[in-house]
Amino acid sequence: xxxxLEAIRDTVLARNPGEAEFHQAVVEVFESLGPVHDRHxxxxxxxxxxxxxxxxxxxxxxxxxxxxxxxxxxxxxFRVEFNSALGPYKGGLRFHPSVYLGIVKFLGFEQIFKNAxxxxxxxxxxxxxxxxxxxxxxxxxxxxxQSFMTELYRHIGEYTDVPAGDIGVGGREIGYLFGQYxxxxxxxxxxxxxxxxxxxxxxxxxxEATGFGTVIFTQEMLxxxxxxxxxQRVVVSGxxxxxxxAIAKAxxxxxxxVACSDSSGYIVDEAGIDVGLLREVKEVERGRLKDxxxxxxxxxxVDGGSVWDVDATVALxxxxxxxxxxxxxxxxxxxxxxxxxxGANMPSTRDAxxxxxxxxxxxxxxxxxxxxxxxxxxLEMQQNASRDSxxxxxxxxxxxxxxxxxxxxxxxxxxxxxxxxxxxxxxxxGGFVKVAEAMLAQGLI
Ligand code: GLU
Numbered sequence: 001x002x003x004x005l006e007a008i009r010d011t012v013l014a015r016n017p018g019e020a021e022f023h024q025a026v027v028e029v030f031e032s033l034g035p036v037h038d039r040h041x042x043x044x045x046x047x048x049x050x051x052x053x054x055x056x057x058x059x060x061x062x063x064x065x066x067x068x069x070x071x072x073x074x075x076x077x078f079r080v081e082f083n084s085a086l087g088p089y090k091g092g093l094r095f096h097p098s099v100y101l102g103i104v105k106f107l108g109f110e111q112i113f114k115n116a117x118x119x120x121x122x123x124x125x126x127x128x129x130x131x132x133x134x135x136x137x138x139x140x141x142x143x144x145x146q147s148f149m150t151e152l153y154r155h156i157g158e159y160t161d162v163p164a165g166d167i168g169v170g171g172r173e174i175g176y177l178f179g180q181y182x183x184x185x186x187x188x189x190x191x192x193x194x195x196x197x198x199x200x201x202x203x204x205x206x207x208e209a210t211g212f213g214t215v216i217f218t219q220e221m222l223x224x225x226x227x228x229x230x231x232q233r234v235v236v237s238g239x240x241x242x243x244x245x246a247i248a249k250a251x252x253x254x255x256x257x258v259a260c261s262d263s264s265g266y267i268v269d270e271a272g273i274d275v276g277l278l279r280e281v282k283e284v285e286r287g288r289l290k291d292x293x294x295x296x297x298x299x300x301x302v303d304g305g306s307v308w309d310v311d312a313t314v315a316l317x318x319x320x321x322x323x324x325x326x327x328x329x330x331x332x333x334x335x336x337x338x339x340x341x342x343g344a345n346m347p348s349t350r351d352a353x354x355x356x357x358x359x360x361x362x363x364x365x366x367x368x369x370x371x372x373x374x375x376x377x378x379l380e381m382q383q384n385a386s387r388d389s390x391x392x393x394x395x396x397x398x399x400x401x402x403x404x405x406x407x408x409x410x411x412x413x414x415x416x417x418x419x420x421x422x423x424x425x426x427x428x429x430g431g432f433v434k435v436a437e438a439m440l441a442q443g444l445i
Contacts, residue, residue, distance in 0.1 A: 001027075002034030004044060012053045019102030021321055025109045025346060026053055028353075032428035035417050040436070046444070048436045055108065056089075057081040060101070061151040063129060065143045067136075076100075077148050079127035081161055082108040085438035088159055089125030090115055090374060092166030092195075095173065097132045104128055106321070107166070110345055111374070113431030114367040117406050120378035125161055127152070133168050145176035152177075153184050158191030158384070164377050165195045167320065170241060171207070175200075190384035194377035198389075203380035205395040206373075211245025211343060212396070213372015213403045214316060214364075218341030219253060220407035221362040221423070222314075227338065230254030235312035237261045238319030239282050239289055242343040242370070246316050248275045259310040261319065262289045266307035269299045311335030318343030326351030333359040342366035353424065368410050368427040375402045 001009065009030050013023050030049075037044055063075040078101060081089040091111040094103070104126050112124030129148060133141050155161060165174055174195045181192055190201035198204060205212070215229065222228050232255040236243050239260045247257045256272040267273075267289050277296060281287045293301035308315070308328035315332055317324050321344065329352035332340075339362035342348060346366055348356070356363040376399055383389055390398075410426030419425050 001031050005030045008049050021106035022102045025106040029428050032425045043436050055080045055082045063147050065147045075129050075131040077129045078104045080104045080108040082124045083112045084123035085435050087121035087123045089161040090122035091126040092164045093169045094128035094166040095131045095133050095168030099128045099130045110367050114371045116431040116434040118371050118375040122378050142176045146180045149177045149180035153181050191381050194380040204392040206376045208245040209376035210242045210370050210373030212249045214246050214341045214343040214369050215249035216403040217364050217369040232314045233312050234314045235259045235310050236316045237307050243318035246343050259307050261307035265303040267293050267301050313338045315340045316343050317347035321346040322349050324348045324352050329355035341369045343370050365424050365427050368406050
């Protein structure tokens with residue numbers, strides 16, 4: 001790493017003790033930014049990096065609620081408003097027991113660069129709670145969401161901060177959150193949240209956007225080697241919204257998706273995963289992957305273990321952070337891997353990224369490859385602002401253009417900085433320069 005940046009990194013790490021995921025995200029970005037500071041010493045003079053690593057505002061709050069048995073439950077809520085140089089803070093809410101400040105900050109930090117890469121006018125933020133929706137009734141989830149919003153509402157707004165979903169927060173949760181915001185404020189402010197239902201201000205394609213976008217970005221990477229998804233053998237991790245839509249899109253482009261996973265195990269379906277059945281099990285019944293295996297002949301379910309033991313030519317990690325380590329990456333490379341598109345945020349460890357890059361595997365980092373979700377959220381905000389709603393075809397076309405544009409920006413930036421094909425460098429520098437220039441223009445704030 002560049003010596004000038006090392007000192008800044010050390011201060012950031014010391015100032016934020018115990019936040020391993022945030023440290024990882026910061027270090028990965030800093031490793032790309034030396035050459036930018038050679039060309040732009042003004043960024044150093046204005047302490048852009050020091051400011052970028054310090055969120056503009058961090059909100060932590062108590063979320064009290066009662067479960068169905070009448071017992072009082074207490075969770076912790078977070079919203080980290082990281083950077084508003086390019087627009088209102090924008091980023092999802094994650095409800096998962098692993099959520100703590102370090103997770104929210106890594107996600108918020110990544111979101112700054114991701115959102116900049118989309119070319120849309122959105123800053124970076126993230127939030128969530130250590131609440132675990134798994135096994136909770138609809139009524140419990142509603143009471144939790146109402147309590148969460150009873151504090152959060154005072155911090156958000158269509159011109160201030162616009163949350164959306166992430167792990168554990170989908171259409172159901174956004175509905176309860178929006179309802180409570182509307183009730184408290186007495187405003188039908190559609191643009192305060194994205195990921196809404198289609199009849200109440202949502203956008204077509206938003207549910208599909210992250211998974212579709214990941215595949216579109218990966219397809220663009222494959223094209224640089226004269227390849228495409230057609231005929232690829234694909235393994236996807238996860239089986240939530242991102243994974244399911246990535247599977248659907250990869251299939252539509254001619255790939256065979258042979259495996260996907262949940263937190264208990266994974267399925268191998270050599271005939272190609274049946275997206276209809278997967279949606280039924282996961283989205284309608286909120287069930288587990290082993291239920292898919294029971295219903296479809298010829299499918300094996302592996303309890304525990306790693307889905308990355310299954311050979312693939314294209315890997316789409318769509319589960320969660322640090323789910324694919326150096327050992328798994330090496331196995332995948334030995335199995336003939338050509339490309340990786342990250343549908344999740346930071347799913348590959350730094351060791352894994354190094355293995356992919358050394359082996360010459362096309363590697364699309366999450367902040368570029370999975371930006372289709374937040375980009376379509378920005379399209380939802382546009383529709384809300386103009387009180388309009390666009391067709392599926394038009395919205396999907398916009399998403400495709402945005403993903404092709406992000407790919408182009410990352411590739412062109414990597415070329416410009418003398419590292420062709422290095423999408424990590426391209427994404428980090430491409431996102432950073434845009435934010436840094438805006439911060440410089442807006443003065444010391
Ligand atoms: N949580 C998603 C992400 O990681 C989407 C955020 C949004 O739509 O605001 O980018």
